Amino acid sequence: MVQFSVLELVPVREGGTVSEALAASVNLARKAEELGCRRFWVAEHHAMEGIAGGATSVVLAHIGNATSRIRIGSGGIMLPNHTPFQIAEQFGTLDALFPGRIDLGLGRAPGAGPQLQRALRKDLHQASEYFPQDVLELRALLTGDVELPITATPGLGSNVEMWMLGSSLFGASLAAKLGMPYAFAAHFAPDHLDAALELYRRDFQPSAALERPHVMVAMNVFAAKTDQAAQLLASSQQQSFVALRSGNPGKLPPPVAGYTADLPAPTRAMLDHLSQAAAVGNPQKVRADIEAFIRRTRADEIILCGSTYDSQARESSLELTIDACRAVAV
Template sequence: MIKLSVLDLVTVREGGTAREAMADSAALAQCAEAAGYERYWVAEHHAMDGVAGGATAVVLAHIGQATSTIRIGAGGIMLPNHNPFVIAEQFGTLDALFPGRIDLGLGRAPGADPRIAQALRRDLARASDYFPQDVVELRALFTGEPALPIRATPGLGADVQLWMLGSSLFGAQLAAALGMPYAFASHFAPDHLDQALEVYRRTFKPSPWLERPHVMAAMTVTCAESDEEAEFLGSSMDQSFVALRTGTPGRFKPPVAGYRQTLPPGQLAMLEHMRQASAVGSAQTVAREIGKFVERTGADEIIASGATFDPAARRRSLELTIKALV
């Protein structure tokens, strides 16, 4: 069976609170651990009313305390928003608290809102240009190779598994050059998926940390007792995607029956385009769609996104999904 992992945005429901979102994420991580998922990742987003994972390392400490064996990590940290030394200290601390369980996925996209750049006191355009150099520096802060004039404590010697994230050819090329595992954000940006994976595998250079290419691809996954129920539950994610693409993001909305039938052609086409990296339906449907996607991509792992308005429904989705693939 292919390895399955979980991607969590720590979604804040309409009418809910960030505190509730944190409790829901801890319960979801416990469910994923009990069901046999490989890893549980939290994504960094800022200034979004419906996403509570901005202080990613702090959220991961909360998730780590609620679990005991599942790998936990960032999917990912947008490195242009930070300096490598601080990230080395944060994730070195997480490794000290939860040894042998920490992943650190690194992304180059800092976010498009200039107000975020101002709030972070960062020149994000320039920081993005330094991204490859910062990745190498961050790895050196953990490994000590090459030696740097300053040590991160905690950090140096930490057993943190570094991943490269991407939705374009840039991340694929950099992951290959540095000999890193590669995670592709196909759940919301599938356009360059096939080309990026081909480039990554063809140009991969083995490193002391990874001998051969390793790919994890993201899918939107919602599994329920029937196709109809899953489509209904998945309409909350549909609303979230539409709101994001139309510049009106907000808190996570309740599901709406027949939601797609209410959309104008352009928004419906956008959702259908993203469905090439999704599995929404009964256990049989989800198993079939994941199987087709794995056959297409040759992925070594699948990481499942796909929040539901009712947190219990997503926990049930995780359980049904992994059982369907056994």
């Protein structure tokens, strides 16, 4: 049976505050736990006024304190922004606080311009070249599978589940080589989805942590009682995507009815391209689209994305989706 999880950006809406965004994320995590979701992941983004998850491990501690069963983790930590030792300490601490509930999803893309590189005191493009070695070092710091001259405390011996994230063949290949579970970011970069999953499954090498390939795929999902209401919910994130691709990211805007109708053709094409990893509509339509996506990907898990201007509407969307998809076993 396919499991469902939630990916959260901690969106800050227009007219809202970071405190309100964090409170909304906690409420969403509680709702996800109540509905039986497997995981609740927070994404690391920096220097974006519309996303408040930059201090990812701190946000996860806040969410962990507000929940009791659901796994919590990073979707993901961009390892070039950090040192393996720092992340081992942070996630070792999280595991000590919330034993057996911590996931560590790792990404390679620095996603940073020169201003952020200066702020982080790192050459992120050079750091990304060392990503495979850094992943191995981080795993050794957590598991002790390779002897290192320094010990992370907290960190060593912790029960952290490490994941490889990706949107290209690189992450799929590395996940297969290292025997790690693999999560594909189809919700914003679906181009290499099929090829990446094929490569990962074909080249997978069992490890101490994982005997066989395990795939999770991200998709944007907006469910409401009617298709029209769901499309209205989705328009806030659509506006954010367009603003981001135009180089003008900001806070999450209010929904706009019929938003896509008057967009330039190239912009509509970009949104249509992303819709191959999306389900927007009434519960029956959402279930049908998710089932079709599972048949395409043969995913073991689906992680649900989709920021809404009204945080309660996202909770309702999640509930409608999970209720509609119970016992999905494509």
